Amino acid sequence: QGKWKSYQESGALASVCNFNKGIMCDSCVYILEDATKHTVSWNTYENEGMQMIFPYPKHWKVLENYENMLVYIYDSTIIDHRASSFAILITDSISVEDHRKIEYENISLSHNVESYSYFEFTTRDDSKFYYSRFHIQDEDKKIVINSFVGATEGGHCIGFSMVSSIESHVLDYQIFVDLINHCHIKGKRLFNPYIEVIGTSFSEE
Numbered sequence: 001q002g003k004w005k006s007y008q009e010s011g012a013l014a015s016v017c018n019f020n021k022g023i024m025c026d027s028c029v030y031i032l033e034d035a036t037k038h039t040v041s042w043n044t045y046e047n048e049g050m051q052m053i054f055p056y057p058k059h060w061k062v063l064e065n066y067e068n069m070l071v072y073i074y075d076s077t078i079i080d081h082r083a084s085s086f087a088i089l090i091t092d093s094i095s096v097e098d099h100r101k102i103e104y105e106n107i108s109l110s111h112n113v114e115s116y117s118y119f120e121f122t123t124r125d126d127s128k129f130y131y132s133r134f135h136i137q138d139e140d141k142k143i144v145i146n147s148f149v150g151a152t153e154g155g156h157c158i159g160f161s162m163v164s165s166i167e168s169h170v171l172d173y174q175i176f177v178d179l180i181n182h183c184h185i186k187g188k189r190l191f192n193p194y195i196e197v198i199g200t201s202f203s204e205e
Contacts, residue, residue, distance in 0.1 A: 008033065015174065022189075024055040024182055030174050038171050045071065054183035056086065057175060084168060086179065089159045099149045099157050100130045107145065111136045117204040123195045127151070144169040146176050152185050 001021065006014045017028035027041045041058040047070070056062070056073050063072045075084035091099060100118065107113060111134070118132035127150065134145040144166060149159040160180055164172035183190045 017178075022182065022184070023053065024178060028178070030171060032170055032174075040175065045073070047071065050090070051186045052183065054179055056179060060086070084164055084172065086160070086162045086176070089161075091157045091159070092155070094157055096128055096130060096149045096151055096157055099159050100132060100147075103132070103147060103149075103159065103161075107134055107136075111138055115204070117202065119200060119202055121197050121200040123192070123197055125195055127191075129191060142166040144172075146173055148176075148180050148191075150190055152190065153188070158190065 001019055003016060003018055005016050008014045012033075013031050015028055015030045017024050018026040023044060024042050025044070027039055030038045030040065032038070042055045043058045043060075044053060045056050045062060046053045047064075050070070057075075060073045060075055063074075064070070070088045070090045072088075073086045094102070097120075104116065108116075113134055114137050115135045116132070118130055120128070120130050122128050129148065129150040132145075132147040132149075134147075136143045136145065142165070144164045145161060146164070146169075147159065147161045149157065151157055160176070160183075162172055162176040180191055181189070181193050
């Protein structure tokens with residue numbers, strides 16, 4: 001509740017954000033490593049069926065049940081909205097590891113992937129998550145895709161992905177992390193950054 005600050009590994013201020021009942025609200029000021037400041041105002045997305053709630057930038061537009069996604073949110077100030085977008089995909093029949101593998105195969109088939117890396121980590125409560133990053137060169141455009149996948153208590157595999165232009169990916173990554181850290185399902189965080197991570201591995205292809 002109230003105003004909270006976060007810090008970079010160097011100790012420099014990283015963000016100053018407002019919260020209400022554990023959800024980001026009003027606005028947040030991000031300070032990037034080059035000392036530039038960006039203010040993001042927030043809305044709150046709620047899905048009654050999934051009992052899901054998370055914050056998202058106010059200037060983004062929400063489309064529910066778009067194509068095969070639970071929700072698709074994009075930057076309405078950009079003409080090519082697929083160059084700056086956030087999506088959530090729910091699947092019932094695969095594991096989080098299989099989700100990561102299928103995502104890698106699909107993106108590799110449809111894009112020219114210059115580099116790919118991912119972290120696998122397990123928290124103290126035995127939850128497993130994957131974070132992946134793709135750097136892509138498509139024709140004359142470079143994009144970055146950040147991906148995060150975990151599982152709900154009901155056994156649903158839930159995947160988050162954010163597509164960003166190379167120019168905006170640093171700020172978009174900060175927004176992506178905050179969206180995931182403050183996503184609540186049935187009143188609980190999907191991923192709790194305050195629970196100790198007990199196992200990690202890093203891979204690069």
